[in-house]
Amino acid sequence: MGVRFNASLFGGVGRALSSPHYRLYVSGHIANVFGWWGNRLGVGWLTWDLTGSAGLLGVVAFSGMIPVTLVAPVAGVLADRYGHRQIAILAGITGGTVTLALALLTLAGQMTVPILLVLSVLQGIGFGVEFPARQALIPQLCKPENVPAALAFNSTSFQVGTFLGPVLAGFLITHYGTGASILLFALTNYWMAFMVFMIRFRPAPKEQKEQPGFYRELQAGFQYIRDTPSLRLLFAVSFTTGLLLRPYTELLAGFADVVFGGGPAELAALTAAAGLGALTSGVFLAFRGRMDGLVAIMLAGAISGSIGLALFAAQTWLPLGIAILGFASLLLLTCHVGSYSLIQNATDGQMRGRVISISVSITIGGPALGALLIGWLAELVGLQWAVAASALTALAAILCLLPAIYRRRFEMEAV
Numbered sequence: 001m002g003v004r005f006n007a008s009l010f011g012g013v014g015r016a017l018s019s020p021h022y023r024l025y026v027s028g029h030i031a032n033v034f035g036w037w038g039n040r041l042g043v044g045w046l047t048w049d050l051t052g053s054a055g056l057l058g059v060v061a062f063s064g065m066i067p068v069t070l071v072a073p074v075a076g077v078l079a080d081r082y083g084h085r086q087i088a089i090l091a092g093i094t095g096g097t098v099t100l101a102l103a104l105l106t107l108a109g110q111m112t113v114p115i116l117l118v119l120s121v122l123q124g125i126g127f128g129v130e131f132p133a134r135q136a137l138i139p140q141l142c143k144p145e146n147v148p149a150a151l152a153f154n155s156t157s158f159q160v161g162t163f164l165g166p167v168l169a170g171f172l173i174t175h176y177g178t179g180a181s182i183l184l185f186a187l188t189n190y191w192m193a194f195m196v197f198m199i200r201f202r203p204a205p206k207e208q209k210e211q212p213g214f215y216r217e218l219q220a221g222f223q224y225i226r227d228t229p230s231l232r233l234l235f236a237v238s239f240t241t242g243l244l245l246r247p248y249t250e251l252l253a254g255f256a257d258v259v260f261g262g263g264p265a266e267l268a269a270l271t272a273a274a275g276l277g278a279l280t281s282g283v284f285l286a287f288r289g290r291m292d293g294l295v296a297i298m299l300a301g302a303i304s305g306s307i308g309l310a311l312f313a314a315q316t317w318l319p320l321g322i323a324i325l326g327f328a329s330l331l332l333l334t335c336h337v338g339s340y341s342l343i344q345n346a347t348d349g350q351m352r353g354r355v356i357s358i359s360v361s362i363t364i365g366g367p368a369l370g371a372l373l374i375g376w377l378a379e380l381v382g383l384q385w386a387v388a389a390s391a392l393t394a395l396a397a398i399l400c401l402l403p404a405i406y407r408r409r410f411e412m413e414a415v
Contacts (some may be wrong), residue, residue: 015142015143015145015146015149015289016142016146016147016149016150016153016289017153018142019141019142019143019146021140021141021142021199022138022141022142022150024195024196024198024199025134025137025138025141025195025196025199026153026154026157027195028188028191028192028193028194028195028196029154029157029192030157030161031188031191031192032188032189032191032192033157033158033160033161033165034161034164034165034168034184034188035184035185035186035187035188035189036161036165036185036188037161037165037168037169038165038168038169038172038181038182038183038184038185038188039099039123039181039182039184039185040169041165041169041170041173041181042106042169042172042173042178042179042180042181042182042184042185043060043064043102043116043120043178043182044060044061045173045178045181046106046111046116046178046182047060047113047116049178050111050112050113050116051113056113059117060116060117060120062368063117063120063121063124064120064121064123064124065124065364065365065368066124066365066368067121067124067125067128068124068125068127068128068131068360068361068364068365069128069361069364069365069368070128070361071124071125071128071129072128072129072131072132072357072358072360072361072364073218073221073222073354073357073358073361074218074357075087075091075128075129075130075132075133075353075357076132076133076136076218076221076353076354076355076356076357076358077217077218077221077353077354077357078129078133078353079132079133079136079353079354079357080217080350080351080352080353080354081217084133084134084136084137084140084352084353085133085137085196085199087129087130087133087353088130088133088134088137088193088196089193089196089197091126091129091130091133092126092130092134092189092190092192092193092196093189093190093193094126094129094130095123095126095127095129095130095189096186096187096189096190096193097186098119098122098123098126099123099182099183099185099186099189100183100186101119102116102119102123102182102186103179103180103182103183103185103186104179104183105179106177106178106179106182107177107179107180107183108179128360131360132353132356132357132359132360133353134192134196135356135360136352136353136356136357137196137199138150138151138154138344139344139345139349139352140349141199144291144345145289145290145291146289147291147341147344147345148285148288148289148290148291148294148338148341148345149285149286149287149288149289149290151337151340151341151344152282152284152285152286152288152289152337152341153282153286155278155282155285155286155333155336155337156279156282156283156285156286158282160279168184169181169184172184217354218354220351220354221351221354221355221357221358222358224348224351224354224355225355225358228346229404229408230342230346230408230411230412231343231346231347231355233401233404233405233408234339234342234343234346234405234412235343235358235359235362236397236401237298237302237335237339237398237401237405238336238339238340238343238359238362238363238366239362239366240302240394240397240398240401241302241305241332241335241336241339241366241394241398242362242363242365242366242367242370243366243367243369243370243373244370244374244390244391244393244394244397245302245305245306245309245332245370245390245391245394246332246336246366246367246370247367247368247370247371247374247390248309248312248387249271249274249367250367250371250375251371251374251375251378251383251387252267252270252271252274253267254378254383255270255321255383256270258383259315259316259321259383259384260316260318260321262318266318269318269322270321270322270325273322273323273325273326273329274325274326274329275329276326276329277325277326277327277328277329277330277331277333278329278330278332278333280330281301281329281330281331281333281334281337282333282337284334285297285334285337285338285341291341291342291345291413291414292413293413294338294341294342294412294413295338295342295405295406295409295412295413296406296409297334297338298334298335298338298339298342299335299398299402299405299406300331300334301331301332301333301334301335301336301338302331302332302335302394302398303395303398303399303402304331305328305331305332305334305335306391306392306394306395306398307391307395308324308325308327308328308331308332309328309332309387309388309391310387310388310391310392310395311324311328312324312325312328312387313383313384313385313387313388313391314384314388340359340363342412342413343355343356343359344356345412345413345414346411346412370390374386374387374390377389377390
């Protein structure tokens with residue numbers, strides 16, 4: 001007798017996991033999260049071993065991140081034109097092969113800084129193509145009312161990886177070298193592609209009409225967001241929080257040292273508090289698993305999270321700073337996952353790849369640009385004042401958007 005999955009035991013996430021297609025996706029996604037951390041820490045240690053330069057650590061990280069921001073909108077056109085599943089599989093295999101080359105060269109002791117930079121750029125391009133296409137699959141794998149739970153579960157599994165992934169990566173680096181940690185990501189890329197390949201479903205038939213040129217399709221994605229008021233407002237929230245609030249994670253090392261007078265132990269405590277808050281938020285949204293009321297939750301998270309981050313910036317006593325940061329992180333992730341779920345829900349299936357790819361560009365590029373701007377401001381006025389100013393600016397922007405968003409809440413939440 002086969003084992004039946006009892007969805008009622010797990011709330012919204014149980015309903016999402018009742019879909020066999022989504023369960024296949026999840027089995028690939030969770031493994032890929034651990035591989036991602038293996039690559040992130042492995043490349044960091046590799047860069048340090050090769051150069052001993054903190055500046056080059058930033059250069060290598062930047063070289064892997066910026067291609068995602070630039071390539072993702074173009075990748076969205078490819079996914080909408082040729083199929084989300086097909087593009088996710090091809091890009092996953094390609095990204096896995098690039099990472100495999102990186103791992104094997106490292107294990108063989110043949111890695112150099114120029115090769116590392118080139119392969120990091122290629123990794124970023126592969127991820128920028130694969131991730132939006134894969135994310136655009138989710139609404140096709142489970143019922144519309146279960147999409148928020150599915151997206152929240154993805155976020156929750158990533159936060160679990162924040163705790164456990166570095167442990168696994170550290171073990172591999174310590175016992176087998178950085179190449180082994182990077183190799184883990186290559187293998188999980190192939191596994192993710194295989195799981196997507198195993199998902200056999202019939203996508204909704206596309207309207208038979210003449211395809212415009214590639215540039216026109218790319219332009220159509222931006223025009224679609226501009227001409228859809230709900231999406232325009234949701235992207236404004238996503239950009240505001242990405243630029244002004246979420247960069248705080250890149251600045252925690254400065255808080256640990258300059259503000260709290262500590263070192264690695266204090267940084268670890270702050271990072272763990274932020275991770276625990278984000279994990280709690282993800283679990284809540286995954287088990288809640290409903291679209292109705294999500295606009296109010298998103299707005300509450302953005303407003304309260306902005307205030308919480310400003311309060312954190314004002315602290316000089318570490319225990320209180322840790323507590324406030326945990327709550328602020330919980331609220332900010334609630335806003336991030338809420339806005340992302342609502343963007344997925346408000347997007348027409350024919351445009352989903354392009355819209356999600358633009359969202360990914362903002363998700364990756366916003367915090368990168370924000371960290372640069374806030375870091376520059378911190379050089380002028382101090383770290384605490386800079387983070388507090390960015391948080392209060394975000395609060396003012398969200399309050400300006402609030403009336404328009406609330407008027408369209410039913411349109412955003414409609415399934």
